[in-house]
Amino acid sequence: MQIDIDIEDARWEALGLEALAERAAAAVAQEFGLAPEMCELSLLGCSDARIAELNDEFRDKPRPTNVLSWPAEERGTEKAGAAPxxxxxxxxxxxxxxxxxxxxETCEREAAEQGKPVADHVTHLLVHGLLHLMGYDHIRDEDAALxxxxxxxxxxxxGIVNPYE
Structure with missing residues (x-):
């Protein structure tokens, strides 16, 4: 998968964000039968301060969050629990x-609070963000379950344990 990565916070280098993103993207492409060489996405590895600005600008929530995503096109479905x-x-x-x-910072803090490796938590959040780009959401209970x-x-x-247990 072609991933345009912009690392604004050097701590992402130490965590190996590029390798984690490539692995997560390949797994999502495989799940959906997509040819990885055809897929493109952009990834910003940033600080809590930067993501708080983005969260405020795009969601009117002036606080940090772990991951944000902006799909290139709307792929969601009207029917609750249906795959896009x-x-x-x-x-x-x-x-x-x-x-x-x-x-x-949010990823490191959440991983510590949940007692899991940071790399596993980041991989989960990348998969989560990629699924949003594919049109999946978790606002309705049926969609969240899917x-x-x-x-x-x-x-x-x-090889990563269920993050919801």
Missing amino acids: EAPQPDIFGAITLGDIAIAV MEGIEIRILEQM
Whole structure:
């Protein structure tokens, strides 16, 4: 998968964000039968301060969060619990998924609070963000159950324990 990574906070280098993103993206592509070489996304590895600005600007929530995503196109479904349509290549053969931002301090804090490796937590959040780019959401209970089930399956295939237990 072509991933345009912008690392604004050097702590992401130490955590190996690029390798984690490549692994998560490959697993999501495999889950949905997408050719990884056709898929494109942008990833911002940032600080809590930066993600708080983005969260305020795009969601009117002036506080840090762990991950934000901006799908390239709306793929969601009206029917609760239904899977969105898979993304299709454009006329050039590319599948542009969208953009993800992830905050280092929040990820480290949450991993510590949950007693799990930071790399596993970051991988989960990247998979979560990628599923948002694919049109999945968790606002309605039925949609959350579907999305979480897919996350669990993907992470299990990656050797990462169920993050919801």
